[in-house]
Amino acid sequence: KFPPSWRVALRPRSALGPPPGALSQGDRVREARAGSGRLSSLSLDEQRGWLLGSGGVMMDSLRDPEQLKLMMINISKNEGARLWGGFSAFALTVFWVCSSGDFSFLLTLSSLVSMFSFLMVAMTIEATKTVKGVSLKMMECYILIFLCRLVAIIPFEGYLPFDKSGDWLYQVCEAFGLCLAGSIVYCCRVQYPNTYSADTDAFNQLWIVVPTAVISLILHPHLNQFWPSDVAWAFALYLESVTVLPQFFMFMKEGRAQTHTSHFLAAQALSRLLSFIFWASSFSELSNPDHHINKYVGHWVVGIQLIQLAVMADFIFHYVRAIQQGIPVSECINYAVNV
DSSP states (O other): OOOHHHHHHHSOHHHHOOOTTOOOHHHHHHHHHHHHSSGGGSOHHHHHHHHHHHHHHHHHHHHOHHHHHHHHHHHHTSHHHHHHHHHHHHHHHHHHHHOOSOTTHHHHHHHHHHHHHHHHHHHHHHHHTOOTTOOHHHHHHHHHHHHHHHHHHSSOOTTSOSSGGGGTHHHHHHHHHHHHHHHHHHIIIIISGGGOOTTTOOOOTHHHHHHHHHHHHHSOOOSSSOHHHHHHHHHHHHHHHHTTHHHHHHHHHHTSOOHHHHHHHHHHHHHHHHHHHHHHHSGGGGOOTTSTTGGGHHHHHHHHHHHHHHHHHHHHHHHHHHHHHTSOHHHHHHHHHHO
């Protein structure tokens, strides 16, 4: 057994209570949200303590049915939770209707999640009549990504899922994603240019386009047995792994994130995770063992996707915490950007 002083030290913060005459952490959070509407009103140390302390609250809730019920009600009121819940139901329906149950459906699901992310942004722009917080540089890169990938998957079958969803659904998702990305670029440049912030969207996309193009010329698979389409597929994959950087730089410039762009990046992270799982299980098919350079293509494809997941890990950590706490994701994302 622990000594009495240890037992007190190991008790949850909520059980100890605030010092006499001081506000509790929860009161300080509620006071900050009431005053400014943003968690960032607290100091960074207070934000860090509040975020890290939520893990203990989660464990207590899992042990107490009543607390678990209240936590689920709180989560259900969060916009992000409802959004992902609706998409999960839709994705499950697509799986039962359009899939043959093959493992390669993960690739189609990855494209479906990506398309969903662009649809969220496009619908928000149309509803709010503003492109505030959206990186035009990133969306232009995505247009290039979709075009190159469609060049590789419409006339050829080398990079298609073996699942029956690869007969048409995978290609439709990619084509629809291209149309949505194009519509967002149109809104930024033509329809709502006054709401677009060129000053904060200052990342030069050539810094990621040129290197990925050069690498794709050197390291690319040969599943289509047609050099231009194989290079186009590799270029799309490599560029997609770093194309979120303009949006992250825009976050840092503005000091906060918009809710819809936060959902967009979370969906893109999930899409990359699904793609990573698929290619990590079949990366050997991408390599050419008879070539002294291209025999490492499979490892490179998996590695560059793993790098993207590592870059987005901190963002996703705070995004998930925001949904767990039932608060707008932009509040917690603001803390992540400041850190």
